[in-house]
Amino acid sequence: MQSLTLPFIAIAGLAVLGYFLAKSRALQVSGGDIRKLVSLPSQHALNAVLATIVPAVAAIFLISLYVRLTDGTGSWFFQFVVIGLAVTGLALSLIGIKTETRARTFAERWILGLLIFASTIAILTTIGIVFSMLFETFNFFGQYDWRDFFFSTNWSPNFRGNSDLGIIPLLWGTLYISFIALAFAVPVGLFAAIYLSEYAGPRMRAVAKPAIEVLAGIPTIVYGLFALITVGPFLRDYFAAPMGFGQSASSVMTAGLVMGVMLIPFVSSLSDDIINAVPQAMRDGSLGLGATKSETIRQVVVPAALPGIVGAVLLAASRAIGETMIVVLGAGAAARLSLNPFEAMTTVTVKIVSQLTGDTDFASPETLVAFALGLTLFVITLGLNVLALYIVRKYREQYE
C-alpha cells in the first residue's frame, strides 16, 4: 500500500484553504453587508472545512480496512479517490455559497456524519480484530487438529515440531487464578463500597475513595513485582512450606491474591456508584419499619443494587482473565494441571506472549497457536461482557 502521508497532508491543506476561501467568498457574495446572508461567513467556512475533511477521512479509513482484509496492496488510485473526494467536497461547498444558503444546517449534517463515523470506527475495529484473528486461527487449524487443541491436557510446545498444544492446562490456570482473584476482590471491594456509601462521613469518603482508586492506576507490571518479591516469598514461607504444599514462590495463590488487589477498585468503585443510585426512599422505608442500618443494607439496599453489582463483578472477571503481567511474575510460566494453589501454573495470555517472542514468522503451528488462544480468550471475555450487559439491562431500574 502506498503511503497515506500525502492524502492526509492534502486534506489538511485543502481544509485550511477552504476555510479562508469560503469566508472571503461569503463576504463577497454579501457585498460587504453580512446581514444579507442567511448564514454567517464563519458558518460557511465551517461547512466547507467539514465537507472537505469528513468524506475523505472516512474513505481513507474504509479503504485501509478493505486493503488490510483482502491482503491486497493499495495503489495510486486510492490516493486519487481520497484527494478527489476532498477537492469535490470543497468545490461543491464553495459553489453553494449564496446569500440564501443555509450553511448552518448543512454543517449540522456534517457534524452528524462525523459522530456516526467515530462510532463506526469503534465497531469496525472490533470486527477487524476478530477477522485478523480468525484468518490466522484457520491457518493454525489447517496444520493442527482442533480436537487435540481443545481436548488435549498436555501443553509442551517444541520448536522442532511435534508439539502438544492442548489448551486445557492453560485454560485451567486462567480460570483458577481468576477465581482466586475474584474470591478475594469481590467481598473486599463490595464491603469497601458499602462502607464508603453507607457509613463513611463526607470527609472520610473524600479521602478513602480516591485512595482506593489509586490502586487502579498502578501499572500491572508493578503489581507483578510486588507479587514476585513480597507476596510470593511470604506465602511460601508462612503457608506453603509449613503446610507441605511445596516450595514454589510462584504460585496460583500469589498471582490470584495480587490480581485480587488490582481488581478491588473495579468492584468497589462501580458498586459504590450503584449503591448510591438506590433511592433514599428505600432506606427510609426500611428504617421506618424499625430495621437497623445493617439489616437495611443486607435486605433492601444490596438486593436493589444486585444487578449492577453482578455486572461489576463480571467486568472484573473479564479483566482478570485477560491479565498477563501479574501472572508471569507471580505464577510463573509452567503449564500445569493441578489443584494445589501453591503450585506454579500459567495462563492463556502468558503463553500467547511466550509463543510469539523471538519469532515473527507466522507459519508453524507453534506460533500460529497464539492466535487460536487469543481468539478463544476473546470469545470467553466477550461472552462475559455480553452476559454482564444483559444482566444489567434486564434488572436495571426495577426499583424507582
Added chain:
Amino acid sequence: MEDMYHADRAMSTQQDIKIKADKVQVYYADNHAIKDVDVEIADKTVTAFIGPSGCGKSTFLRCLNRMNDTIDICRVEGDITIDGEDIYDPKVDPVQLRAKVGMVFQKPNPFPKSIYDNVAYGPKIHGLARNKAELDEIVEKSLRKAALWNEAKDRLTAPGTGLSGGQQQRLCIARAIATAPEVLLMDEPCSALDPIATAQVEELIDELRQSYSVVIVTHSMQQAARVSQKTAFFHLGNLVEYDDTDKIFTNPEDSRTESYISGRIG
C-alpha cells in the same frame, strides 16, 4: 352524612392522650427549624398537620419516630412522650420505637421484593411470627386492613413495584401495619396519587382510626378537613394553632391560620 362525621369527631376528641410533646426544638446545623412546639395527640384519632412548605410539619412528624436521628446534622431538644414514656431517653432503642410508630412516606416506596415479602419484612425483622402460618396470617390481615387484599391475593409473589401508584401506597400502609404499631405517621401520603387513589387512601385512613393514633401531614386543606378530627397549623417553625378540625376551618383564633386557610398566605 355531615352530621354523622361531626358526631364522630365530638366523640373522638374525648380520647386519651397518646403522644405529648413539650417545648420541642429542632435544629438543622444552625438553622432553628422547630421552635417551642407543645402538642398533645389523642389516641384513636386522626391528627392533621397543615402549613405552607418549609414550615416544619414534616420535620416535627419525623421527630415522633426519631427518623431525624438518621440525619447527621439534625438535633432535637425538648420532651416527647408516647404513653408517658420519653422516646428520647437514652434507654430507648430507636429501632424498637420505629416498630411501634409506623411511618408512611410521601412517595410510595415498596421494596424491590414480592408483595408478600414487602409486608412480611417488618414481622420477620422483629420476629413477630413463630412460623410460616402465622406470618401468612399477619400478611393477610395487614393487606386486608390496607384494603389491598382483594387486588393482591392472587399475585402475592409478584413484585410490589409492579402495582399502580395507589396500590403501592396501600402496600406501604399494609407494610407499616404489619409490625403492629400503635401510632401511624403519614408524610403527605397522597401527594403522589391521583384523585381516585387519594379517595381510597383517605377512606382507609378513616378506618385505621379505629385501631391506631394516626398523624398525617398534608398540603391539602380539603384533605385535612375530610380525614382529621384535630388539626395543627404550623408556620415558620411555630405551632400557631391546634384545635378541633371543625374549629380550625370555621372559626380560627389566630389571624395567620385564617390567612392560610383562606388562601392568603402559603
